[in-house]
Amino acid sequence: MMSYLEVEHEWLHVDIIKGETHSDKFKKLNTNMRIPVLVLDDGSTLTESNAILNYLADGTALLPADRFLRAQVLQWQLFEQYSH
Ligand SMILES: N[C@@H](CCC(=O)N[C@@H](CS)C(=O)NCC(=O)O)C(=O)O
Numbered sequence: 001m002m003s004y005l006e007v008e009h010e011w012l013h014v015d016i017i018k019g020e021t022h023s024d025k026f027k028k029l030n031t032n033m034r035i036p037v038l039v040l041d042d043g044s045t046l047t048e049s050n051a052i053l054n055y056l057a058d059g060t061a062l063l064p065a066d067r068f069l070r071a072q073v074l075q076w077q078l079f080e081q082y083s084h
Contacts, residue, residue, distance in 0.1 A: 001056045050077040 002009045014020045014035050021033045029037045030047045038046040038055070046052050054073075057063035064070050 001053055001062075005056065005060060005062075007056065050081065053077070 001007075014026065016035065020026060021030070021035060027033060029039065029045050032047060034047065036047070036049055036052060038052045040046070046055055054063060054077075063073060
């Protein structure tokens with residue numbers, strides 16, 4: 001999403017196979033010990049891929065302002081989480 005929207009960012013690789021999400025350093029970013037994590041310039045963090053996507057897409061054509069269309073985005077995101 002950040003690449004697509006040309007948002008300047010740095011990608012840090014976290015190796016879940018090596019258990020890097022279970023390190024004390026990572027747990028400060030996400031107590032749930034999972035990637036992805038978005039760290040903003042002010043140090044605040046967002047976890048859960050769809051929360052991150054909605055945050056980044058807000059105000060762009062990728063996330064409609066229309067109530068029903070926006071709910072359809074959520075519909076597919078929840079389907080992805082629970083049924084895919
Ligand atoms: N519902 C979460 C799922 C995140 C998730 O399951 N991440 C996995 C990798 S795909 C993970 O970090 N696993 C690390 C572990 O289980 O130790 C999302 O959509 O962000």
